[in-house]
Amino acid sequence: MPASAKTALITGPSFGIGLELARIFAREGYNLVLVARSGDRLRALASDLEKTHGTRSLILATDLTDPGASAYVFDQTSRANIAVDVLVNNAGFGQYGPFVESDLEECLRQIQLNVTTLTHLTRLYLPAMVERQNGRILNVASTAAFQAGPLMAVYFATKAYVLHFSEAIANELEGTGVTVTCLCPGATATEFHKRAKASEMRLLKMGSMDARTVAEDGYRALLKGKPIVISGFKNWLVAQSVRFAPRRLATAIARKTQESKNPTIA
Secondary structure, eight states, X not given: OXXXXXXXXXXXXXXXXXXXXXXXXXXXXXXXXXXXXXXXXXXXXXXXXXXXXXXXXXXXXXXXXXXXXXXXXXXXXXXXXXXXXXXXXXXXXXXXXXXXXXXXXXXXXXXXXXXXXXXXXXXXXXXXXXXHTOEEEEEEOOGGGGSOOTTSHHHHHHHHHHHHHHHHHHHHTTTTTEEEEEEEOOSBSSSHHHHXXXXXXXXXXXXXXXXXXXXXXXXXXXHHXXXXXXXXXXXXXXXXXXXXXXXXXXXXXXXHHHSBSSTTTO
C-alpha cells in the first residue's frame, strides 16, 4: 500500500453498514484493511473499489468470533507495516428468541464478537494512534444500547457495552489527538435481521433506514470527533424517550416492538 494514503481498517464490510462505510472511505481516498469471514465477498469488494477509486486493500478473511482473531489481524497489519489511521469496529450479530431457549454457543459467540473482539482490536491499535497524536475509532453500536431488549437480550446488552465503553474512552482520550465515535443506528435495511432470524419483528414494520444513509451519518460524525451519533431523527427521539420512561415500561415497550407479527414465531 502507498505510504502517502491513510488507511482504514473495517470489520464486517461484507454487507450493510460495513459495506457502505468501506465505499465511503474508498471514495475519500483511504486504503483499506477489510476483515470478515467471506474471502470471496472481500475480494469482490476490493476489486470494485480499486476500479472505482484506485483504493488498495489488504484482505484478511478470518472469523472474528475466534478468540485469536484480533491478534492475527494486528499481526498481519504489523507485518505489512500498515499504520491504521481509522479503526472501524462494525462487525456484530444478534440472535432472536427467548434467552432460555437460545443456543448457548451462539450467545457466547455474540459476546466474543460484539464485545471482546471490539475491545481487543481497540486496545491493540489505540497505543500507536496516541503515540502519533492522530487517529479515529468508529464503534458501531445500536439504539438497542439505550435499553433492555427482551427476545434479543444478549444483543441489546452487548450494544450497551459498546456505547458505554466508547463514551468512557472518548473522554479519556480528550487532548490526545485521537477521537472515538459511537454510531447508534436503529432498524436498518441490511442482512442483519435475516441472519438473526428476526425478519418478522413488529419493529421492522415501522420502517428501516438505508444503510448508506446510516454510514454517511457515521462518517460525518467521525470526522467531527463526536462521541455519539444516533442516525435518524425518529431513532434519536426513541433513544431520548427511554431516559424519561420508567425502566420497566421501557422494557415492556421494547418487548412489544421485538415480538413477531406472527405469534407462532415468538
